[in-house]
Ligand code: SRM
Ligand SMILES: Cc1cc2nc3c(=O)[nH]c(=O)nc-3n(C[C@H](O)[C@H](O)[C@H](O)COP(=O)(O)OP(=O)(O)OC[C@H]3O[C@@H](n4cnc5c(N)ncnc54)[C@H](O)[C@@H]3O)c2cc1C
Ligand code: SF4
């Protein structure tokens with residue numbers, strides 16, 4: 001298990017909004033819920049790789065901007081009758097700083 | 105500790121209530137269901153096709169016993185409840201089973217009304233209500249020949265048809281001289297009788313039964329006129345009687361049915377009742393559509409959301425006899441205050457009658473061609489003013505322009521591999537399979553499971569017809585009041601009214617006040633509420649409640665890049681401007697450029713993080729955003745006009761530029777397009793725009809409500825004016841009326857059809873109202889006509905992050 005990586009501060013993510021984190025291997029979408037919980041998933045919709053970071057967030061899910069699949073941000077699973085899954089990453093917020101853990 | 109919920113009556117209304125409740129509050133209750141019949145629950149209306157050998161019992165089961173187990177519901181099947189002890193709050197079944205309740209639902213349905221004739225208790229005399237009745241009929245058909253059905257109503261004819269398919273010789277006895285008098289007028293009834301006779305059904309009209317003959321088993325009937333007829337099986341289908349004995353015995357207030365209020369509660373606040381056993385506002389129902397609405401309301405209150413109300417239902421009927429097309433709804437007899445629209449093709453076997461009052465449909469009878477039944481029914485329930493298409497309404501919706509679907513609406517005859525949804529490539533076979541295998545009932549469910557009609561929506565009509573056709577029954581599913589989305593039971597209109605009445609200023613206030621079911625709403629309602637609020641309070645905006653295109657001011661592409669469309673007012677441009685666009689395209693490595701259908705230039709494949717810089721350059725060259733991405737004013741198409749064109753009558757290009765300057769930046773319920781043509785040759789296609797102007801020698805003709813795209817609709821003529829100033833005023837006023845009145849995501853074309861052209865004309869022709877609307881439009885434009893890019897470039901706006909966070913993972 002790798003270490004926690006410092007990403008950004010909480011105020012840099014809009015409430016019910018998102019940011020994109022670019023890594024060498026992939027993009028990760030991070031979201032901020034109404035209660036300031038931060039979620040992180042691979043920025044690729046299980047349907048056709050739509051950028052989930054560009055969707056609309058509600059509760060702890062996001063609606064994909066391309067064809068409206070809904071993805072649960074806690075599990076990465078598509079909701080409802082749709083089937084598919086995207087990767088989920090661990091996050092934590094300490095003193096307003098957001099950390100992310102990416103498995104090695 | 106979960107509360108105990110008990111349901112008495114394992115039928116269609118009761119179980120629909122449980123299903124709705126599980127959707128809203130799956131964990132709230134521990135549920136027990138009592139059913140007199142020894143199975144899970146099934147689709148009772150499909151008993152007719154079962155009798156006619158078109159379906160099997162297995163195919164009509166809705167929830168089998170496994171479903172109850174999977175959902176943690178205790179099913180007490182084959183147990184009739186005989187007592188409700190309201191003091192101790194428990195129900196007791198015939199076999200002694202006792203179940204305590206905190207809340208109780210009574211959904212005991214009704215039973216066939218049996219005429220109290222001498223001999224009615226003989227073996228072989230039955231009703232038509234449940235699986236047991238059908239089993240009995242099929243058994244009788246194997247041994248006997250002659251069947252008589254008493255009652256020439258819907259149920260009687262379906263029974264007679266089924267028995268005929270089982271090989272019996274069937275006579276229908278009817279008290280009156282026309283069939284289905286509650287659903288049909290005389291001409292339609294005659295046509296029906298004729299085609300049933302052609303199939304071999306016999307009729308004794310105007311006959312009243314006096315006695316049922318036979319020893320143990322029935323052998324015949326005698327009528328009041330002395331005639332007799334042989335019969336080995338008699339099916340009584342003369343009506344239904346609500347099952348209220350149990351409720352009555354336990355002291356609940358009953359009249360013809362168990363009396364309930366608008367929340368489906370009985371006089372005992374712990375007890376709800378739904379289905380055919382209830383009486384609501386003096387009415388009892390015998391069709392499923394109203395019962396399903398009742399179920400939704402009851403479930404809402406059982407889940408303690410406490411907002412839904414049942415306000416009664418207008419019903420429609422169809423006869424489920426394969427090969428006979430018949431539809432009826434509302435008041436189809438009419439009176440002194442009504443007019444009839446009639447179409448009667450005797451040779452073609454087609455009859456259509458619409459009953460109209462004040463240019464609104466109040467009743468319909470269709471025979472032979474029922475494809476437009478749903479449409480008429482919708483117009484009727486919406487109370488749509490049909491004056492504008494009155495002369496063609498009988499030819500059907502296809503006649504209004506159906507973008508090439510036209511005859512395809514005859515879904516029944518389409519092959520399984522016919523593509524229904526072009527966006528998602530879904531064929532008829534896929535949809536039918538999903539409907540039958542997954543037991544789908546509603547358009548929403550079909551959308552969720554198959555994706556058909558989930559994108560552009562142009563095939564919605566086809567999918568609805570397929571639903572109706574596949575389910576066979578009368579699943580008139582469009583509820584009379586359409587909720588805005590799954591997060592609420594309130595309609596668009598109710599939400600807007602609440603905003604205005606209570607001065608609600610934020611989405612949170614709306615969701616609180618109207619008791620939304622989800623804390624943040626969803627992608628559908630968030631965008632709608634955001635629009636309603638900004639329309640009410642110019643300047644309001646919540647970027648996170650906008651679709652990404654509007655948040656990032658560009659069209660998201662399938663690979664996640666964006667396209668950029670600078671505005672070119674009226675389609676005009678200068679060499680410098682073209683050069684500036686070319687420079688920008690090179691500088692930011694634009695992958696492709698194209699002249700759009702809206703008379704301007706699109707640049708594709710732009711990386712999101714490049715958007716601000718690119719727009720800064722464009723902004724410096726004098727461009728503003730073209731809003732090619734928004735539910736907003738898009739373009740104003742123009743033609744050359746009188747400056748150059750040998751036919752031109754007015755300066756259409758200049759007028760187009762002025763109109764675009766007036767309206768650009770305006771957020772609308774949906775996209776909004778304008779055009780100005782310099783003469784009636786109409787090169788700018790003004791008659792398929794939301795607002796179109798056709799110049800003529802003496803002035804300007806204004807047309808509204810046109811639509812290219814999915815379903816082509818030609819504009820309606822609104823008015824003719826003499827000066828450009830007047831055009832601008834009418835345009836501003838029309839825009840504002842549309843902004844204030846239409847539902848979010850409703851373009852002007854469907855909006856005009858829903859509210860009726862006349863209403864729009866009445867408002868706009870009134871000078872005071874027109875000027876006031878125009879004034880409000882100008883006010884709304886002040887905060888809207890700000891180029892978002894300039895605001896970003898100058899640091900006034902920072903609400904969206906275009907830059908990714910870069911991270912090095914080693
Ligand atoms: C770029 C353009 C096609 C082109 O290359 O010419 C275009 C591109 C798109 N159109 Fe269009 N439409 C374009 C002119 C039109 C026209 C022609 C016109 O405006 O004269 C029409 C028919 C006229 C009309 O709207 O009445 C048109 C009817 C549609 C429709 C159907 C709308 C309807 O109400 O029936 C949609 C779907 C929708 O809005 O839901 C649509 C949706 C789209 C979207 C936004 C698809 C989407 O939802 O992402 C396309 C974006 C492509 C992209 O990734 O950039 N586009 N679209 C045109 C841009 C015009 C502009 O300068 O702004
Ligand atoms: C042959 C046929 C065709 C029809 N066709 C159509 C159609 O095309 N379109 C349409 O809209 N409608 C149609 N209907 C009507 C529709 O089926 C009914 O309106 C609907 O089923 C009523 O639902 P319900 O839940 O109120 O009653 P039911 O579905 O009858 O359910 C009531 C249940 O309660 C049980 N029950 C009663 N008393 C007790 C008790 N004391 N203890 C335990 N259980 C009890 C009964 O056994 C029954 O299973 C048709 C009906 C029939 C019979
Ligand atoms: S540009 Fe318009 S017509 Fe072309 S694929 Fe996209 S939405 Fe369809």
Ligand code: FES
Nearest residue numbers: 045047048050064
């Ligand atoms: S790519 Fe996400 S819904 Fe299609």
